[in-house]
Amino acid sequence: MEKKSKPPFYVTTPIYYVNDVPHIGHAYTTIIADALSRFMKMSGREVFFLTGTDEHGQKVEKAAAEHGVDPKAWADRVVVRFFDLWKALDCEPDFFIRTTMDLHEKGVQKLFQILLDKGDIYKGEYKGWYCVSDENFLTEDIALEKDGTKICPDCGRKAQVVSEETYFFRLSAYQQKLLDHYASHPQFVRPQSRMNEVTSFVRGGLKDLSITRTTVKWGIPVPGDPAHSIYVWFDALHNYVTGIGYDRDPALFKKFWPASIHLIGKDILRFHAVFWPAFLMASDLPLPDCVFGHGWWLKDEAKMSKSKGNVLDPYVLIHAMGPDPLRYFLLREIPIGLDGNFSHEGFIHRVNSDLANDLGNLVSRALTMIRNYFAGTIPEPGPEEPADADVRKAFEETKDRAIAQYESYALNKALEEIWAFITAVNKYLADNAPWKLHKDPALHPRLARVLLTAAASLRGTAALVAPVLPGSAQKIWEYLGESGSVRDVRFDLLAFDSPGLGQAVRAPEPLFPRVDLKAFLAEETKPAKESAMDEQKPLTPEQPSAPQPPIPAPPVVPAAPAKPLVTYDEFAKMEFRVAHVIEAVKVEGAKKLLKLRIDLGTEQRQIVAGVAETYTPEQLLGKKFIVIANLQPAVIRGVESQGMLLAAVAGDKSAIPFFEADVPAGAKVK
Numbered sequence: 001m002e003k004k005s006k007p008p009f010y011v012t013t014p015i016y017y018v019n020d021v022p023h024i025g026h027a028y029t030t031i032i033a034d035a036l037s038r039f040m041k042m043s044g045r046e047v048f049f050l051t052g053t054d055e056h057g058q059k060v061e062k063a064a065a066e067h068g069v070d071p072k073a074w075a076d077r078v079v080v081r082f083f084d085l086w087k088a089l090d091c092e093p094d095f096f097i098r099t100t101m102d103l104h105e106k107g108v109q110k111l112f113q114i115l116l117d118k119g120d121i122y123k124g125e126y127k128g129w130y131c132v133s134d135e136n137f138l139t140e141d142i143a144l145e146k147d148g149t150k151i152c153p154d155c156g157r158k159a160q161v162v163s164e165e166t167y168f169f170r171l172s173a174y175q176q177k178l179l180d181h182y183a184s185h186p187q188f189v190r191p192q193s194r195m196n197e198v199t200s201f202v203r204g205g206l207k208d209l210s211i212t213r214t215t216v217k218w219g220i221p222v223p224g225d226p227a228h229s230i231y232v233w234f235d236a237l238h239n240y241v242t243g244i245g246y247d248r249d250p251a252l253f254k255k256f257w258p259a260s261i262h263l264i265g266k267d268i269l270r271f272h273a274v275f276w277p278a279f280l281m282a283s284d285l286p287l288p289d290c291v292f293g294h295g296w297w298l299k300d301e302a303k304m305s306k307s308k309g310n311v312l313d314p315y316v317l318i319h320a321m322g323p324d325p326l327r328y329f330l331l332r333e334i335p336i337g338l339d340g341n342f343s344h345e346g347f348i349h350r351v352n353s354d355l356a357n358d359l360g361n362l363v364s365r366a367l368t369m370i371r372n373y374f375a376g377t378i379p380e381p382g383p384e385e386p387a388d389a390d391v392r393k394a395f396e397e398t399k400d401r402a403i404a405q406y407e408s409y410a411l412n413k414a415l416e417e418i419w420a421f422i423t424a425v426n427k428y429l430a431d432n433a434p435w436k437l438h439k440d441p442a443l444h445p446r447l448a449r450v451l452l453t454a455a456a457s458l459r460g461t462a463a464l465v466a467p468v469l470p471g472s473a474q475k476i477w478e479y480l481g482e483s484g485s486v487r488d489v490r491f492d493l494l495a496f497d498s499p500g501l502g503q504a505v506r507a508p509e510p511l512f513p514r515v516d517l518k519a520f521l522a523e524e525t526k527p528a529k530e531s532a533m534d535e536q537k538p539l540t541p542e543q544p545s546a547p548q549p550p551i552p553a554p555p556v557v558p559a560a561p562a563k564p565l566v567t568y569d570e571f572a573k574m575e576f577r578v579a580h581v582i583e584a585v586k587v588e589g590a591k592k593l594l595k596l597r598i599d600l601g602t603e604q605r606q607i608v609a610g611v612a613e614t615y616t617p618e619q620l621l622g623k624k625f626i627v628i629a630n631l632q633p634a635v636i637r638g639v640e641s642q643g644m645l646l647a648a649v650a651g652d653k654s655a656i657p658f659f660e661a662d663v664p665a666g667a668k669v670k
């Protein structure tokens, strides 16, 4: 009977902003994509997994200028952080797209031109709130202040209403078409709650979308009108087609487009579920099967964000244990549509209980017994008894159910199914007590049967967990004496019995050493390495133009321990205020110290600051900077200091960030 061939599978992550330091949120999306990609490959499907970086825009331009390099050179330097992290997490995209690549820029310009010719893009006037100091339009979602103005979120200054010439995308023309598509494709947006959100937003009416800026220089120029740059969303979203060969490799594009699943954080749902399908409809391209908005990882019930200081550095979690425990935890703990709370206790508990105890011990016990009792080669076994047949049956059922869960993107449930089987096999070994069978040579055929059943269970388990635990699954595979790679297993051919199984069993090493929570937390709170941004990193090689180039693989930076994480509550206890310097003198006999009298609005105080090697007292007089106002007073060289100023320190030099804007003394800084 001829088998129907399975459709190709195309999975994407959002392209991450290249200026960002990758954190657990980036890691989460990419790990989901990687696990799905590995699963679909093992299901016999042709797979394309795309990730990448968004490299245009003002923030990149600004950071580059601050470092005295051009924006592309800056992007080349910092993009390495993403290459490094994906390698460290065992994530293997088929292509890493960067929006500064020629193949992307050309594709975006071509699509822009098509829509312009069609009349879906037209020139008009954009009116919006603009920050003169940052040369940037504020996003529409920023609320009006009481006085009817808007405040720039980046610098805190008042914004002004400014109009500029811009190109619009005729989004308003697609309202009904989008609603029709949602109605006929109820799985287009998942989970269902997000679909409801999107539908009601579109029902509320769609305005045409400004998609170019004359104020942002670092972007893709509008074809024929280079004073305009194509704005972030029109540029970035099209990576999903340029990355798969749009207008460049028709065969590749035809094979994989439309995408099977766009994985996104729920904060960028509107762009992916409204703007993106409208762009595609306008260019007559088919729509993706599914936009899946995953939840956020929270820390202490708050969304992780840089401003809250509760961002988790993935390296801290993987440097001691490798990538598999983190991959397992993130995928096992919650369904991908919901928010999850990250706690170190929860993480370590999963590692110890599910990985070290359940799976790790099973591998170690079963294989050690095969080594000890039969020198690594299981002899001819006795007949299968009902208890053995039950394990075989449990495996077949587990396999079917786990595969069905993987296929519906319910990775946590797939893992639940597999772990129920692991528990059953542990119980089977306890019930059949091979260590007792071993004592009586007459029972050795029975012993061989029990250990063969255990080995077959482990072999099947290794294959089923391979999408989530690729490194550990391969180790189990090799310990069992299997040849080749577990990733080459095809699920439809995966049987419980395997000729040659248990004939060359190797001594296992502990897969998941138990982690002591106290020791882990202590390790985790050691000082962190400096941001990779400040390091001289190797530049990436010339950008490839072929569709599936290997990702440049710079050496993985050994993860350094981080500063202790503070909770948001701890952070909120600190009081930062604007200090105005009203007196400044040197501290006698201390060449580094200045004694400052500062005005905090409601009171005056004296502080001692170790900045005298960089600043003279005169240079500080009249200046405003940030102090931590509720630090316990300290006596420094006999002088009392009631607070501390904040400054960057490098060697003997220091640099105080002064306020340029006119802020009142004592104003809160948060």
Ligand SMILES: [Zn+2]
Residues within 6 Å of the ligand: 131, 132, 133, 134, 152, 153, 154, 155, 156, 157
């Ligand atoms: Zn501003």
